[in-house]
Amino acid sequence: MGVPTPKQFCPILERPLISYTLQALERVCWIKDIVVAVTGENMEAMKRIIQKYQHQRISLVEAGVTRHRSIFNGLKALAEDQPDSKLSKPEVVIIHDAVRPFVEEDVLLKVVTAAKEHGAAGAIRPLVSTVISPSADGCLDHSLERARHRASEMPQAFLFDVIYEAYQQCSDYDLEFGTECLQLALKYGHINAKLVEGSPDLWKVTYKRDLYAAESIIKERISQHICIVMDTKEDENHVGHYLEEILKNELNHVQVTSGALCPASRDLEQIILEQCYNYVCVNVMSSDFEETRKLLNMLEESNLSILYPIVVISVYFLDYKSVPFDEKMESLIQIREYAKEVKKRNILLSGLLIYFPQDEQRLQASLRQGVTIIATLIKERNSGLVGQLLVA
Amino acid sequence: MGVPTPKQFCPILERPLISYTLQALERVCWIKDIVVAVTGENMEAMKRIIQKYQHQRISLVEAGVTRHRSIFNGLKALAEDQPDSKLSKPEVVIIHDAVRPFVEEDVLLKVVTAAKEHGAAGAIRPLVSTVISPSADGCLDHSLERARHRASEMPQAFLFDVIYEAYQQCSDYDLEFGTECLQLALKYGHINAKLVEGSPDLWKVTYKRDLYAAESIIKERISQHICIVMDTKEDENHVGHYLEEILKNELNHVQVTSGALCPASRDLEQIILEQCYNYVCVNVMSSDFEETRKLLNMLEESNLSILYPIVVISVYFLDYKSVPFDEKMESLIQIREYAKEVKKRNILLSGLLIYFPQDEQRLQASLRQGVTIIATLIKERNSGLVGQLLVA
Structure with a gap:
């Protein structure tokens, strides 16, 4: 070797x-x-x-x-x-x-x-x-x-x-x-x-x-199941579900499951027990880390990351109308600190900021690029990029 | 299969x-x-x-x-x-x-x-x-x-x-x-x-x-040689050379060569001819894309990327005293457009922004994280992350 x-x-x-x-x-x-x-x-x-x-x-x-x-x-x-x-x-x-x-x-x-x-x-x-x-002289004797x-x-x-x-x-x-x-x-x-x-x-x-x-x-095997954790209810119609749909379409060999972070959160506990090593935390309502932090706590408590590194991607949407780019960026840059902390527990945390243009076609393109980045981070599972805030 | x-x-x-x-x-x-x-x-x-x-x-x-x-x-x-x-x-x-x-x-x-x-x-x-x-019945006859x-x-x-x-x-x-x-x-x-x-x-x-x-x-073979292109003279003492030094120390199996983008630029032409597939363009003097653009032009003209994807990482330093973070970020975000363009030619361009604190020890840590990110991008050579501006 x-x-x-x-x-x-x-x-x-x-x-x-x-x-x-x-x-x-x-x-x-x-x-x-x-x-x-x-x-x-x-x-x-x-x-x-x-x-x-x-x-x-x-x-x-x-x-x-x-x-x-x-x-x-x-x-x-x-x-x-x-x-x-x-x-x-x-x-x-x-x-x-x-x-x-x-x-x-x-x-x-x-x-x-x-x-x-x-x-x-x-x-x-x-x-x-x-x-x-x-043969003894290094020639073919028979095959x-x-x-x-x-x-x-x-x-x-x-x-x-x-x-x-x-x-x-x-x-x-x-x-x-x-x-x-x-x-x-x-x-x-x-x-x-x-x-x-x-x-x-x-x-x-x-x-x-x-x-x-x-x-x-091994990387391929533990990338077959992605859990999406959404900070909104299932029956609401919004960009988070749109992202989920594209994720399901583009990664068609991968099982995509929705988890919930409600106080009881039976769902998510079950998914962790089933040894899912990939989590996409979609933040539609807020631009803070509350949801992600709850998820990280559950993962840490589960000890799931003893055997394989877990990938967690925290997704935010950038709507130009409501919050200016710089402000959003400034608050999200904190992800670096969280990432450094959870990396010690074999959890690889990155952030993903997805542009949210009004134009339907451009939104589609943004979401699709977001899915490409999510797929790359899960596939490569490289700790060199933890704490980065990627932009789609 | x-x-x-x-x-x-x-x-x-x-x-x-x-x-x-x-x-x-x-x-x-x-x-x-x-x-x-x-x-x-x-x-x-x-x-x-x-x-x-x-x-x-x-x-x-x-x-x-x-x-x-x-x-x-x-x-x-x-x-x-x-x-x-x-x-x-x-x-x-x-x-x-x-x-x-x-x-x-x-x-x-x-x-x-x-x-x-x-x-x-x-x-x-x-x-x-x-x-x-x-034997005919599926048992061992002899070994x-x-x-x-x-x-x-x-x-x-x-x-x-x-x-x-x-x-x-x-x-x-x-x-x-x-x-x-x-x-x-x-x-x-x-x-x-x-x-x-x-x-x-x-x-x-x-x-x-x-x-x-x-x-x-194949990825390992084409990652054995990194060329650093610096926008300053060799004999000057600055953070770019500091980065180069750490790069050489940390990636000790990798040959690190310095190229120059002076008008004649014989050096760099030679390195491209020798089939180097990894370029780190270090911008100390400016925060624009002029140097990177010159490098990309040379690479495109060489047709080197016909056989393998070339990785180009454009590095900038963020000195809090001189330029505020948001302003620097805003200008560098243009890298997405360049990256999209050169990706068609099999060139994978990303940006890397390295914090430049006054404190010597924290600077060391920044530069070392920068080197980790550079090594990751070169090793993985994944087109899913082109156009990203990573932060060390």
């Missing part, structure tokens, strides 16, 4: 890659324990990650010098014969890589079910490139038929006894140079693992470009 | 992927002709791409229904026996994929040199996953030793006669189901191709995540 940090600790949106993988396993309620093999030098860092991102059901074991030795250490921790362990021996164990953060419950269930039936199972993918075998081979990916699952016994029997050579757990189950347990088709998202973050790809995928 | 557009035509920074690959081949001066196999339905689109991005030395041939048939069509166009062709038969031919845009001259030279000596050569990479062979196998990538190179004769001899089955040109050279020419280690950047854009990765790599 060309960076000094081990790849599982490389940050994506400022959070280490391994935390995303733990999160993916954690949300599967039928996974009882998660055992992570960590080298001694990274143990403290790993403990801090678990605490900071509030991961649950994690046990740490010391990693070995090779992949197989690390897995063996993890299995030993789960075996019954460890007296001081809080873990109990499972029927089925899943083996997964720290650098495959996008594993879904669906494929986990498939490999576990197949392992129960066959003793072992693993996810596979079609080969992207032809595989060849070189393999692409259709007859598959790439072995993760997750894999095993009846615990099958894989634990295989590791207990296997040679030092296996532990040093082997890479494939399915092969151990075959060699020592005589079990032909069931192969399960995985999705492309199972790929292993290996190169720097994979970190870029992972960041883009 | 899950999108309707064929992947070689998917846009990256609004330009189709294949144009990046053509650009990579084109800049290698010893490649005489580039033959592209295109399906009938995409032929017109391909012609428009060649014209729009001013690609040179390209000939188009009709693609076949399989990979091997397309390559064969390309070879036929290069063979001498085509009477109406402007192409002449080469000694060595390179075969490459449209969806591998990051091929470097270095590896092209290596495969060509090896092909001259051995008759055939191809780039290889270590396997990322273990390769397995499934291949990872260290003994390689992924066959592109580019590959051949003595023209070797590969052309192989294609002429090969069976319909080969043409329909084969994927590996090195295999044809082995089977019909009895040539064991030389294998050349390639860089990770040779990978094939296959999934949506690969497009994300490619976009991030």
